[in-house]
Amino acid sequence: MDASNGLEDFEKTSDDDIKFFFDASPPLKNAAEIKRKTDEFIQKNSNSGKLFQNPRRIVLVTSGGTTVPLEQRCVRYIDNFSSGHRGATSAEYFLRAGYAVVFLYREGTYQSFCTSLPNNPLLECLQVTKESNIAACPQYEKTVKEAIINSHAATSCGTLLKLPFTTIFEYLQNLQLIASSMSSIGSRALFYLAAAVSDFYVPWESMHSPFVHNKFDVLQAVHKIQSSSGPLDMRLVQVPKMLLVLRRDWAPKAFCISFKLETDKNILLKKAGMALEKYSMDMVVANELLSRKEEVIIVTKGGNIVVKRDTTRADADVEEPLIKLIVDRHSASISSVS
């Protein structure tokens, strides 16, 4: 779940801004390997459909927050908090609906099938028995076993590809790479962009190269406007609006869903509507901070749809009806273009 998708303001993003961002980014580690894995995953799944989907559809679920490094050897960074709970849960429902899922997640955030486990399941859920076997504590036995079995099943049967990121650079480079690869399946591609993406960043090349010798040195080099003593002033520049290029260039036929989170419902709906139009999204999932686990509003060109969790079941979540609705709309969209 995200607080912002880099959509809050709707200034123009030029191709120059985007080129500058990527040119000024540190090279993505293992880019060739990620591309190979992604292409292979998409090709394999695209050729092997099951259930009602033939050929199979593929969704990219992004999850968790991106960081903005303040130093090249990253000790200090700005982070966007997101537990990744919505992304991880949503990915489960997409898998159950027969989609292949590319899960682009922030390192250390929630994983699918593990969202109901404590923070540190190894120490909090497991014990070693007198016979020297590992066993779950009784109250966690069912949850732990299901988490392990379902996770292993999804990765081993080849319908779940997990790709981690940490920084805004890694996130957007991965997004470009995956989107370009997914463009090969046209309208069967779905983008479910739930990650909390930073609005501002420090261009990599403008950072101090070596490690911190002096915090003033570094931040001065990075931010240019350091005062000589006392408070610290930092200058960050806007992250270009990549949804524009995702829609226009990277995967123009895909079904695209972005997210918005606010406290005030009116502001929320206004901004969600602007994002829908400005970035030609198919849907914007509007979340009000306090009620977002109970209901969300899906903003579409055809109107707004309120999606609520089933309150008659204690363990029901809002992602279940949300993903059901999205899958239906995606189906309709595929039919309309084919």
Added chain:
Amino acid sequence: MDASNGLEDFEKTSDDDIKFFFDASPPLKNAAEIKRKTDEFIQKNSNSGKLFQNPRRIVLVTSGGTTVPLEQRCVRYIDNFSSGHRGATSAEYFLRAGYAVVFLYREGTYQSFCTSLPNNPLLECLQVTKESNIAACPQYEKTVKEAIINSHAATSCGTLLKLPFTTIFEYLQNLQLIASSMSSIGSRALFYLAAAVSDFYVPWESMHSPFVHNKFDVLQAVHKIQSSSGPLDMRLVQVPKMLLVLRRDWAPKAFCISFKLETDKNILLKKAGMALEKYSMDMVVANELLSRKEEVIIVTKGGNIVVKRDTTRADADVEEPLIKLIVDRHSASISSVS
């Protein structure tokens, strides 16, 4: 391990700065409960010595990095990267040396006895057998079992108290609370301050109260110097130097060790020496970035001591001889005052 202990610059910290920091901090959640647990832990351990220590000594190990929230409903924050590996490993050696350990750690960082496990041990080390039992994958069996057994043993026998923090506010409020409690055991208290503490923060009260309506609004409210468009300017103020008050007021008889990390050895030793003197530390552990897992230099009033890991053993770490030396010096210090 830390990149900075709030020691980089040696400007004066006044009592007013410290009062301002705590007055402007959000109240620590569960402060009464933390105090009760800490007091109980210290009292119990102080009255029950084992091995060569009677009564038992108690060490506070701080571990991982602190965050600086940029909003009251914390979505965006500045973070100091630290895996917590040094803190978690050091705590193990202190436990083995017979100390009781208060482990003040950043939520989500390494835990003692678990430092050699993969990021997500539940999914990476465990499997469910055909008989529907949980078992470790063969290559991890020994490590996983030892981690669970040792962790549970330390907490259940009452020699390890784990207290999590996330923000700079929580960290320093916990530090004050624990230090004040530990002052009751005088020279038997040891402070091993390995956490990476933020140098700058945004005073809580100056932040925008409600949630983000507009990133410009919020950051403008927080930082005051937002330009009308384009780049984002932020202003942060210095975190007061708490080591001064730790030493002077909170626990004046304790043995105090702080940490310093730099790339340049000369700058490192100079700064470590300044911290030793300025904050009346008993030791400053000086880490050079690239070699810190192989050796550290302990800076003391009596001179510098190089501590190296035993390179004849592949699994040997630098914390083993480091903690041995610290325990010896702490013993000498206790003898000299008693």
